Amino acid sequence: METKTILLLSLTLLSHVSFSTSFTPTDNYLVNCGSNATTSFTPTDTRIFGAESTSQGLVFLSKGQSISLKNQNPSPDSPTLYNTARVFTTASSYKFSIKRNGTHLVRLHFSPFKAQGFDLSTAKFSVLVNGNLLLSDFSTKAVVLKEYVIRVDDSALEILFRPVGESSFGYVNAIEVFSAPEDFILDEGAKLVGANGIEVFKNLSSHVFETIHRINVGGSKLVPINDTMWRTWNPDEDFLVFKSAAKRAFTTRVPNYQSGGASREIAPENVYMTAQQLNKDINPIQPRFNITWNFPVGSGGVRHLVRLHFCDIVSPSLNMLYFNVYLNEYSADSDFDLSSLTFHVLSSPMYVDYIVDSNDLGAVRVSVGPSAIGGPLKINAILNGVEIMKMINPPGSQSGSKNRTVWIVVGSSIGGFAVLCLIIFVAAISCKCKKKKLKPGRVENEAWTPLRVNGVEDSNANAPELPAHVIAPQDLSDNTETETDGGDGSSSSEIRNSQVFSQLMNNDGR
Numbered sequence: 001m002e003t004k005t006i007l008l009l010s011l012t013l014l015s016h017v018s019f020s021t022s023f024t025p026t027d028n029y030l031v032n033c034g035s036n037a038t039t040s041f042t043p044t045d046t047r048i049f050g051a052e053s054t055s056q057g058l059v060f061l062s063k064g065q066s067i068s069l070k071n072q073n074p075s076p077d078s079p080t081l082y083n084t085a086r087v088f089t090t091a092s093s094y095k096f097s098i099k100r101n102g103t104h105l106v107r108l109h110f111s112p113f114k115a116q117g118f119d120l121s122t123a124k125f126s127v128l129v130n131g132n133l134l135l136s137d138f139s140t141k142a143v144v145l146k147e148y149v150i151r152v153d154d155s156a157l158e159i160l161f162r163p164v165g166e167s168s169f170g171y172v173n174a175i176e177v178f179s180a181p182e183d184f185i186l187d188e189g190a191k192l193v194g195a196n197g198i199e200v201f202k203n204l205s206s207h208v209f210e211t212i213h214r215i216n217v218g219g220s221k222l223v224p225i226n227d228t229m230w231r232t233w234n235p236d237e238d239f240l241v242f243k244s245a246a247k248r249a250f251t252t253r254v255p256n257y258q259s260g261g262a263s264r265e266i267a268p269e270n271v272y273m274t275a276q277q278l279n280k281d282i283n284p285i286q287p288r289f290n291i292t293w294n295f296p297v298g299s300g301g302v303r304h305l306v307r308l309h310f311c312d313i314v315s316p317s318l319n320m321l322y323f324n325v326y327l328n329e330y331s332a333d334s335d336f337d338l339s340s341l342t343f344h345v346l347s348s349p350m351y352v353d354y355i356v357d358s359n360d361l362g363a364v365r366v367s368v369g370p371s372a373i374g375g376p377l378k379i380n381a382i383l384n385g386v387e388i389m390k391m392i393n394p395p396g397s398q399s400g401s402k403n404r405t406v407w408i409v410v411g412s413s414i415g416g417f418a419v420l421c422l423i424i425f426v427a428a429i430s431c432k433c434k435k436k437k438l439k440p441g442r443v444e445n446e447a448w449t450p451l452r453v454n455g456v457e458d459s460n461a462n463a464p465e466l467p468a469h470v471i472a473p474q475d476l477s478d479n480t481e482t483e484t485d486g487g488d489g490s491s492s493s494e495i496r497n498s499q500v501f502s503q504l505m506n507n508d509g510r
Helices: 002-014 017-021 404-435
Strands: 028-032 039-042 045-051 058-062 066-070 084-088 092-097 102-110 125-129 132-138 144-152 156-163 170-172 174-179 190-194 197-201 209-216 246-250 274-278 291-296 303-310 322-327 330-337 350-357 363-370 385-391 481-483
Touching: 102 156, 102 170, 125 170, 132 144, 156 170, 156 174, 190 330, 209 291, 274 291, 291 385, 303 363, 322 350, 330 350
Parallel strands: 028 045, 190 350, 246 481
Antiparallel strands: 028 174, 039 045, 058 092, 066 084, 084 170, 092 156, 102 144, 102 174, 125 132, 125 156, 144 209, 190 197, 209 385, 246 274, 291 363, 303 350, 303 385, 322 330, 322 363
16 A cells, blocks of 8 residues: 555656746856856756856855865765855855846755865855845754745845854855746735734745745655656655544645645645545544654754645545644634635645744744634544745844944943843832733643633634635655545635645754
8 A cells, every 4th residue: 555655646746747847036056166067967867067167147256265165085876066165265156137026935955075175065155145144153064955035125135244253264165046927925914823813914025034844744755856846845744743643634625726825836736636634534433633744953043934835635625624723832713724724625735834943942933733623524623734934034134244344333332321221120020920920821732622721611712804805725654644535626716816825955053
């Protein structure tokens, strides 16, 4: 059964690879750094990376000294793209001409090797894009691909490499800069989830994001040829807390993408054609438990964009699926109804953006579990895909040093006044805290129960309903899979002209 399923999924992937060439970005730079030749990335990613000197619209600004390196003893399985590098001994930058303002993806490739007296694994440097500090004191001994999502409002995008210390240096093997679809990151519709409940989060596109995880839930690894935006999606099984709680589901039917809803640029078909659902075999009578994934993200208390992808491929008909969504054990959505959110079209992709802080263990936990509404036949929960992006800088934050001296002078002159204000502020807060009752946190149990607040059942998470413009389009040690032909693609109403809610590879390195 396992072999048959894997073969079927593989054939399904092959039947949909043609979509990876359908997106043509307005701005599209692929640079083979340190080389005077063009090359492709991998056999499955045949995009052509051009030489620095032949890339139209690119200006290489070397403010000091830079060196072109070539690996004379590359590994047989190393991409040709990683056999050269540009090394910077002083601050230097690449400047790209931007034709269309808006959200762009920036990918930086790092593959250390030794050549001409340089050991790239000992490099230590920082990277800034249009003044935003993306990497600080960065160094890696492994191959790393860093992906960032940034809005560009100027006529150019500049990537600055700045060595840390006089004896250090920076480097890069390849650079990708290309524009994203207009609806890739929407300003409206995101939800801030935490101890204070759920709040509306606005101006999302003004932030800079680093992709940490991109997960194809219930499915196999997807490589760039399977994705219109040339992304890699990894399987979810390594992140499942209790693998026995989940059961794979898949379909061979193409998702019913709707106008104004999730597009293939938001996530490819293969993401929406697989899912994890509740494994009711554990307890067929009362299968009330959650499926939980734990995603390490690094430091605790750091804000992240969590994009969850949904597509009902498990229901035989509409209005059969209601479930709850939790982030870090806080309720993010209650009684989630995909039928209503997708305007009553089965197998219709959708996604929702949430903003959440990583927990004290430096992780983001995602859970789905059955809703309290509906009868025994409606007990289920699904998830198709997960993307987690770290929010790098607050809007307007710049990490350069132009104003540092000014701030030191001003800070010295007003330091005494600031201390006095701080004392008054602390005293006022202390008095207020004695009167103010703290808001309770929300705890979600692995064994499903309604959320409880200080021991009192709370079935309402104070969650505002999804905005009207949102179109609602999830491993066992030996996971069983179910193929479901849920949905015939029929639509009962015209889709309103609306918006929906974005998406990488390995990300090691420090």
